[in-house]
Amino acid sequence: MSVPRFWRKQPQRYNLIGTKCETCGTHYFPPRTLCPKCRREGKIVEHKFKGTGKVVTFSIIRTTSEEYDIQTPFPVAIIELDEGTRMTAPVVCDINEIHIGMPVKSTFRKIVSDGPSGTIVYGTKFVPA
């Protein structure tokens, strides 16, 4: 991923900062700048998520694109955050440990690096809570 494309999403990726619509009270992560429920009536503000939630569903990735292949096998999950929104993220745990309903919390981790001398992308992964 290009440097500016990653860089402009740094606050969101590093600190789990999403958005909230003050009109209808819905939380959004990944962040949205337009509320799909209220559209132009919505008032979108920044919201820092607590980072706790549970696993809705998951898979163990055994093969992926070259830059991530070194990490395989690794669990990936759809996490439902306590605020009610869902996101996709890797879970750092034993591949036999992850299960539906497992409580998790967010943690700051390296996601991927662009070769030995390229940019390192950091962001949010989850660990068992």
Added chain:
Amino acid sequence: MRDVAVIGIGLTNFGEMWDTSFRELCVEAGVKAIEDAGLDGEQIDEMFVGNMSGGRFVLQEHIGALIADYAGLATNHIPSTRTEAACASGGLAFRQAVTCVASGMQDVVIAAGVEKMTDVSGGETTDALAGAADREWEGIYGVTFPSLYAMMARDYIHKYGLTREQLAQVAVKNHFNGARNPIAQFRKEITLDVVKNSTLVADPLRLMDCSPVSDGASAVIVCPLERAHEFTDTPVKVLASTQATDTISLHDRRDISTIDATIAAGNRAFKMAGLERKDIDLVEVHDCFTIAEICAIEDLGFCKKGEAGKLTEEGYTALDGKLPVNTSGGLKACGHPVGATGIKQVCEIVQQLRGDAGKRQVNGAEIGMTQNVGGTGATVVTHIFGRT
């Protein structure tokens, strides 16, 4: 709106076509469709080309012009447009052609679909396909297409208790059909054990739960129904053409293992055709992974949610069953050159309704349906066809 008919179809072989280029594949399918319709290229008014990712797989953009040029139609200066909706790019090209003729804008229109996926490495292919999901919030974590469908499968198994055997039976059935299709990538029957013992790709999905990486092209010619008999004795009428959209990310869906866009597109198609589910004689659905076929059968309304696994196990969807599903071999056995798939599905239904499907022929097939999915269900295109 005018009624529209399919008057010609053309398919290349699907598979690892290392000695054939992207443009050659598409022109081969197009020429076959023109010959099938008994047309002269001069009579083509407009062209749509479905292609997901020429820019990644062969580093070529401007696909509409490229194909028109190599089809010998550039000197006629006809409009030629590329359509893109990930793995639904072909279905979308066909829908654009139907809309174009139905509106009265043009008379004879060709829709083609093409993808050349084997010119790049496996890792590059995986990465290109990941672009059909949300790159910033799914792809960034190394999330692959098999893993997204695996998360759907896990959710489905958790809610409805689908067995490993039921899931594997989808692949066994589709390979049985593919073994009877001369253009299929895998013309070989397989057993349940072969699926159950194949390598894990993204748990719980194994290699034999996944459609292959393929090269291939497909083409279809449409014209107003009232003119169809000028070209062919066996036109196939387009009874419905619909498309629906949902969230790009799987995590934002109302229900992880239900494709709401299939429900919406399907409902609109049955309404447009004025038909009920029991009127459908056979259906080609988007089985990019075995779980996708299970979901498609349910989301199109052929049975209740949670029942498709049992129906598959009982042979309901087999070639000789009550509702044959994926008589072509589906994406699983026929191959899945992503941009070509949606139009290949149309070609299969047309062959079946003409009675030209050889060893795959469904006796007395009169009405057939197609369902083509982009990504994990963010785009769905459905069509219903009838014998004339």
